Amino acid sequence: MANIGLYIELKEGVFKKSNRELLSLARKSGQHVHAVIFCPDVQPYMEELKGIQTVIQVNGTELTYQPDRYAQALADIIGEFKLSVFCGIFSAQGKDLFPRLAAKAKASLVNDCLAVDLGTRKAIKPVYSGKLLAEYQIDDERALFTIRPNVIAVEASPAANVPEIKPFQLNASPVKTNIVQVVKSTAKKIDLNEAEIIVSGGRAMKNKENFVVLEDLAAMLKAGVGASRAAVDAEYASADMQVGQTGKVVNPKLYIACGISGAIQHFVGMKTSKIIVAINKDPEAPIFKKADYGIVGDLFVIAPLLKDELKKIL
Amino acid sequence: MNIYVCLKQVPDTEATILVKDGKSIQEANIKWIISPYDEYAIEEALKLKEKTPGSTVTAVCLGPERVHNALRTALAMGADKAVHIESNVYLDDQNTARALAAVIKADSTFGVVFTGKQAIDNDAYQMHILLAENLAVPVATNVTAFAVEGPLVKVQREIDEGAREMIEMSIPCVVAAAKGLNTPRYASMMGIMKAKKIEIKKITIAEIGVSEAQNKVQLLKLSAPAEKPQGRIIPGEPADAVKELVRLLREEAKVL
Numbered sequence: 344m345a346n347i348g349l350y351i352e353l354k355e356g357v358f359k360k361s362n363r364e365l366l367s368l369a370r371k372s373g374q375h376v377h378a379v380i381f382c383p384d385v386q387p388y389m390e391e392l393k394g395i396q397t398v399i400q401v402n403g404t405e406l407t408y409q410p411d412r413y414a415q416a417l418a419d420i421i422g423e424f425k426l427s428v429f430c431g432i433f434s435a436q437g438k439d440l441f442p443r444l445a446a447k448a449k450a451s452l453v454n455d456c457l458a459v460d461l462g463t464r465k466a467i468k469p470v471y472s473g474k475l476l477a478e479y480q481i482d483d484e485r486a487l488f489t490i491r492p493n494v495i496a497v498e499a500s501p502a503a504n505v506p507e508i509k510p511f512q513l514n515a516s517p518v519k520t521n522i523v524q525v526v527k528s529t530a531k532k533i534d535l536n537e538a539e540i541i542v543s544g545g546r547a548m549k550n551k552e553n554f555v556v557l558e559d560l561a562a563m564l565k566a567g568v569g570a571s572r573a574a575v576d577a578e579y580a581s582a583d584m585q586v587g588q589t590g591k592v593v594n595p596k597l598y599i600a601c602g603i604s605g606a607i608q609h610f611v612g613m614k615t616s617k618i619i620v621a622i623n624k625d626p627e628a629p630i631f632k633k634a635d636y637g638i639v640g641d642l643f644v645i646a647p648l649l650k651d652e653l654k655k656i657l
Numbered sequence: 658m659n660i661y662v663c664l665k666q667v668p669d670t671e672a673t674i675l676v677k678d679g680k681s682i683q684e685a686n687i688k689w690i691i692s693p694y695d696e697y698a699i700e701e702a703l704k705l706k707e708k709t710p711g712s713t714v715t716a717v718c719l720g721p722e723r724v725h726n727a728l729r730t731a732l733a734m735g736a737d738k739a740v741h742i743e744s745n746v747y748l749d750d751q752n753t754a755r756a757l758a759a760v761i762k763a764d765s766t767f768g769v770v771f772t773g774k775q776a777i778d779n780d781a782y783q784m785h786i787l788l789a790e791n792l793a794v795p796v797a798t799n800v801t802a803f804a805v806e807g808p809l810v811k812v813q814r815e816i817d818e819g820a821r822e823m824i825e826m827s828i829p830c831v832v833a834a835a836k837g838l839n840t841p842r843y844a845s846m847m848g849i850m851k852a853k854k855i856e857i858k859k860i861t862i863a864e865i866g867v868s869e870a871q872n873k874v875q876l877l878k879l880s881a882p883a884e885k886p887q888g889r890i891i892p893g894e895p896a897d898a899v900k901e902l903v904r905l906l907r908e909e910a911k912v913l
Binding site for chain 2: 354411434435439443445446447451452454455465468470473476477479482483519520521522524525526527528532534536540582583585589590606607618620626633635637638640644645648652653657
């Protein structure tokens with residue numbers, strides 16, 4: 344039996360929901376699954392970790408995320424526990440951590456996977472921003488994969504067994520890439536990469552202030568707010584809001600495109616959304632060919648109506 | 658400072674990408690550009706050069722003959738030197754990082770190495786970090802602000818929505834650029850003329866000691882994803898259409 348490892352990501356102590364996708368994937372593999380979690384107390388997370396074999400609890404005096412330190416600890420764990428395949432979430436932290444781990448653990452990595460076979464080490468990932476899919480196979484001694492959020496069906500653990508907890512001491516070694524401070528945004532924004540619902544605006548927003556229309560709608564849906572490149576380039580929206588080939592690639596269950604024409608640049612960034620809704624004044628806008636549902640109309644009329652209608656049911 | 662920029666030539670963002678033989682793409686009608694994030698890297702390298710007297714910027718690019726155009730563009734924007742690592746085969750990221758690192762390491766006094774956070778063809782999101790590990794230097798990725806203060810590089814990188822990490826590293830180091838870092842300049846006519854006269858240094862992957870046989874990540878297949886069937890327009894007055902939309906989202910799509 345192979346030893347599979349998972350990096351369980353916490354955000355300020357909160358168990359990220361995408362961890363459940365990793366756990367679902369790993370449990371199905373029938374291999375010996377080790378979940379690695381950096382925290383002083385693992386008990387709050389044990390209910391989530393049922394049905395796997397081992398929990399490796401990494402603890403120490405310097406638990407705050409430092410990529411060098413975390414990558415070295417994970418490389419040591421991979422060696423000590425003889426993990427041949429190791430998976431994590433394709434999140435901001437996963438993107439930073441896993442390539443470092445690949446270098447330190449003498450392993451090879453495929454990022455942003457839509458499907459992974461942990462046995463054969465084959466994975467499918469989007470390339471050319473999703474215009475194509477590539478299937479890769481890792482021949483290396485150790486294989487690493489990060490998995491795109493919202494692609495793997497979450498299944499409750501069939502087994503109720505409580506995993507064995509093994510402690511691991513994190514060395515407070517010096518770091519070369521030193522995170523000296525994390526500055527939080529004053530606005531409480533929802534992470535587009537992991538958002539379940541996204542409301543996006545395009546050039547038709549006309550200015551920055553008008554985005555409040557989308558923010559109101561998003562607040563009702565507990566959704567993230569995105570933007571097209573046209574809106575970002577016109578400075579109606581900040582760069583971190585851009586969805587598309589040169590922005591974020593998102594994968595929500597519902598994507599509402601408001602006043603976005605649907606250029607391929609944008610489309611490839613959101614095409615894997617389960618349901619796409621388009622609101623646009625121009626009935627010829629290409630977005631309508633790609634949307635599941637469309638309403639031809641002025642977003643400044645439709646979006647507030649939609650908010651009011653949702654208010655009745657949510 | 659000897660500043661380096663690693664860049665990749667990729668198909669234009671508007672290009673339609675078609676699979677050729679299951680493992681490569683049809684290149685016939687493709688317009689090739691510098692990967693957009695690498696353009697931010699070039700711009701930041703040039704800005705650093707302007708602030709640091711006596712600096713040079715060397716652009717490095719791996720790929721077939723056509724990547725000369727990308728290097729010429731970098732030279733026209735203001736880079737001083739260019740190195741073309743000749744390769745006509747698929748190399749995985751570890752191999753690519755080793756090849757790029759070999760060129761940079763040949764200069765024992767390299768300073769900051771800039772590159773994009775990802776290339777928009779393979780979207781592998783790792784070359785910059787593997788490069789840094791090969792160079793045994795620190796690296797920050799997804800960087801939206803960059804400054805040199807004394808012996809330190811100070812950068813900001815975007816993490817989850819709106820939050821930023823403030824990172825300090827010593828020089829030499831690798832900085833992977835994201836959108837928002839700067840606005841890349843256009844090449845001037847004078848720059849274009851000057852670039853024509855600069856000789857692009859060539860080195861083959863064989864000379865570096867990197868080969869396709871060393872790949873540990875094999876590309877098995879490229880394919881086009883299944884297209885979504887065309888959806889429908891909901892007719893009617895705005896209020897009625899919105900009502901119907903909400904009903905469909907709840908009852909048919911089951912996403913609310």
